[in-house]
Amino acid sequence: MKVSAVLCGSDRSEPHRGPMTEMQKTDDHSFRSHCSIARTLELVGDKWTLLVVRDLLWHGKHTFQALQGSAERIPTNMLAERLRRLMSWGLVRREPYQDRPVRYGYYLTEAGWALEPVLLQVMQWGHRHLDGDWYDPEKSGRNGDSEWD
Amino acid sequence: MKVSAVLCGSDRSEPHRGPMTEMQKTDDHSFRSHCSIARTLELVGDKWTLLVVRDLLWHGKHTFQALQGSAERIPTNMLAERLRRLMSWGLVRREPYQDRPVRYGYYLTEAGWALEPVLLQVMQWGHRHLDGDWYDPEKSGRNGDSEWD
DNA sequence: GCGCTCACTTTCATATTGAAAGTTTATACA
DNA sequence: TGTATAAACTTTCAATATGAAAGTGAGCGC
Numbered sequence: 404m405k406v407s408a409v410l411c412g413s414d415r416s417e418p419h420r421g422p423m424t425e426m427q428k429t430d431d432h433s434f435r436s437h438c439s440i441a442r443t444l445e446l447v448g449d450k451w452t453l454l455v456v457r458d459l460l461w462h463g464k465h466t467f468q469a470l471q472g473s474a475e476r477i478p479t480n481m482l483a484e485r486l487r488r489l490m491s492w493g494l495v496r497r498e499p500y501q502d503r504p505v506r507y508g509y510y511l512t513e514a515g516w517a518l519e520p521v522l523l524q525v526m527q528w529g530h531r532h533l534d535g536d537w538y539d540p541e542k543s544g545r546n547g548d549s550e551w552d
Numbered sequence: 553m554k555v556s557a558v559l560c561g562s563d564r565s566e567p568h569r570g571p572m573t574e575m576q577k578t579d580d581h582s583f584r585s586h587c588s589i590a591r592t593l594e595l596v597g598d599k600w601t602l603l604v605v606r607d608l609l610w611h612g613k614h615t616f617q618a619l620q621g622s623a624e625r626i627p628t629n630m631l632a633e634r635l636r637r638l639m640s641w642g643l644v645r646r647e648p649y650q651d652r653p654v655r656y657g658y659y660l661t662e663a664g665w666a667l668e669p670v671l672l673q674v675m676q677w678g679h680r681h682l683d684g685d686w687y688d689p690e691k692s693g694r695n696g697d698s699e700w701d
Numbered sequence: 702g703c704g705c706t707c708a709c710t711t712t713c714a715t716a717t718t719g720a721a722a723g724t725t726t727a728t729a730c731a
Numbered sequence: 732t733g734t735a736t737a738a739a740c741t742t743t744c745a746a747t748a749t750g751a752a753a754g755t756g757a758g759c760g761c
Binding site for chain 3: 628630653654
């Protein structure tokens, strides 16, 4: 399933006036080039986004609090902004896990879990070259895992 | 071959005083967690680094000017800083391609080209989900390629 | 009403980014 | 001897992003 540029789409053209609002930043779905790598980096090219995907995909973390709890200590405003961005790109959807007050759980879409091979390769590289931990998705069934707070 | 923390290594401990110098930023090889993904993102978690690796690996670009020329138009200060960082992590080495004045070409090390599977997966995702271009490394023999300026 | 929880949002100081101009070293003419 | 050109950076500075911490709001339990 292809991610569609829901609210925008054209490549950079008219420069804007004044500072960008938070919403404009979240919803800017334009690209720097036609390169697949450059385009993907527009989405996940930062220090937090793939960690959120990792937690949603492998560590059974679906609430704001659970995602916040991960070892890297993502700031709450960053987490909120990244989730908003991932939703706006169609990689994550949310659904209420309770009413009154309504609270949402976050889940990867098809496009979201299609990032698993990327995560696996990134992990492999970090394991081999930076002495990072190994995690075997097979051995935990996507339901959270005590070793990964 | 494992990337060794040439000039540092220990995880975050003493907070420093005052603003960080350019050199301190380049040489900060500490990690946020033991996670291989988090560690790898510390190195390549931005919008430019993997594009530089892409150009070195697939598009036969080894001079500052050639790297600058890519479609995404990396600013010169960013390019210089990224190359410095990649060298400090041991993913890139440089060697003179002329004397007087001495000028350097940049090349991936073993650890650097070990990122190829990551790039391939990132490309695949971007091709499938963001309608990005496909590039076949096999079909160009790593010596540059007219389609990719 | 009072305190507590979860899920954010706001604030603000600091850090990073990027556009553009400047510097350095050396060759090539005129 | 000047002037121009070229590659490879470095510097400057305004705009943007990050992140620590405090604040907000909706509802529950007592």
